[in-house]
Amino acid sequence: MGLKENAALKLSVLLNLKAEGATVYGEVNDYHFSINQIPYGNATVWQLTMLLDKTLSTDTQTNLKKTHKINIQYTALDITPTYQAVAYNIVLNMPMSKEKQVNYFNNLITTLTNMLANEGISNIENCGLCGVTKEDEDVEYAVYKGLYIKLHKSCIEAAYEEQRREIEKENKNIKRLPISIILAFLGAVVGIIPSVISIFGFGWLFGILFAICPIASFFGYKLGKAPLRWYATLIAAVCSLIVTALVIILFGLLVAAAANATLQEVFADSELGLGALLGQALLFDIVGIACAFGYISKTRSGKVSK
Numbered sequence: 001m002g003l004k005e006n007a008a009l010k011l012s013v014l015l016n017l018k019a020e021g022a023t024v025y026g027e028v029n030d031y032h033f034s035i036n037q038i039p040y041g042n043a044t045v046w047q048l049t050m051l052l053d054k055t056l057s058t059d060t061q062t063n064l065k066k067t068h069k070i071n072i073q074y075t076a077l078d079i080t081p082t083y084q085a086v087a088y089n090i091v092l093n094m095p096m097s098k099e100k101q102v103n104y105f106n107n108l109i110t111t112l113t114n115m116l117a118n119e120g121i122s123n124i125e126n127c128g129l130c131g132v133t134k135e136d137e138d139v140e141y142a143v144y145k146g147l148y149i150k151l152h153k154s155c156i157e158a159a160y161e162e163q164r165r166e167i168e169k170e171n172k173n174i175k176r177l178p179i180s181i182i183l184a185f186l187g188a189v190v191g192i193i194p195s196v197i198s199i200f201g202f203g204w205l206f207g208i209l210f211a212i213c214p215i216a217s218f219f220g221y222k223l224g225k226a227p228l229r230w231y232a233t234l235i236a237a238v239c240s241l242i243v244t245a246l247v248i249i250l251f252g253l254l255v256a257a258a259a260n261a262t263l264q265e266v267f268a269d270s271e272l273g274l275g276a277l278l279g280q281a282l283l284f285d286i287v288g289i290a291c292a293f294g295y296i297s298k299t300r301s302g303k304v305s306k
């Protein structure tokens with residue numbers, strides 16, 4: 001059990017709720033909610049989430065904020081055209097002592113659900129995956145992606161099946177790792193060519209050119225079709241750092257041969273600035289690595305966890 005799951009289990013026991021994975025969930029006054037840990041600066045906080053059909057009136061909201069310090073942030077959820085929900089997100093300002101935590105939470109959820117009932121706000125009855133209520137199949141509450149929402153059994157099974165297929169496919173692709181590594185290295189070699197032309201051909205360096213190297217290396221990796229996991233960036237980074245260092249050293253060796261000096265002497269010569277050049281090249285490598293990493297994080301967000 002991971003840290004998050006453990007924390008969720010403890011909180012669920014304390015508050016007399018249920019837990020599934022890293023999500024705490026429950027029901028008060030017919031309103032269904034989930035509680036998840038979210039990052040907050042360097043720490044994490046608990047956030048309560050409810051999916052409802054509309055927002056509270058401004059008056060009630062001001063009142064809740066003033067008297068109960070309940071601060072609601074709304075996000076719109078349009079899963080399908082027939083499924084439109086307002087997500088109520090409330091960061092829980094949990095007191096330190098366990099006893100006070102129970103009182104704080106019970107007070108908050110009772111106050112909030114009473115206000116919701118007063119204003120005639122309801123849970124969403126449609127399935128959170130397909131967006132409709134099929135007549136031949138009941139929608140039931142289930143935890144999905146950290147939300148406690150109504151779902152069709154068949155819809156949730158289809159979603160998990162899809163996820164299983166993707167994981168299977170990815171595991172199969174791990175066999176392509178050696179090819180991806182070779183192509184990442186070749187990519188780095190191709191990506192360094194603009195820098196080589198700039199240094200050897202014109203004798204000057206346009207630093208940003210070095211950022212092309214890890215990006216090209218990353219695309220080489222992608223071409224090999226191995227999974228786009230965290231190590232994809234690492235492989236592209238290592239390949240491009242090696243290739244970059246080799247090119248600068250090669251340049252140093254040529255300068256050394258022409259000047260009849262040793263490589264160490266050439267690098268120590270501050271007028272030639274080869275040491276600074278190497279530093280700058282590696283720095284721009286890192287810029288390229290950050291670009292490649294950003295691409296991976298973007299493609300991998302939206303992954304389901306279960």
Ligand SMILES: [Zn+2]
Pocket residue numbers: 127128129130131132151152155
């Ligand atoms: Zn459905």
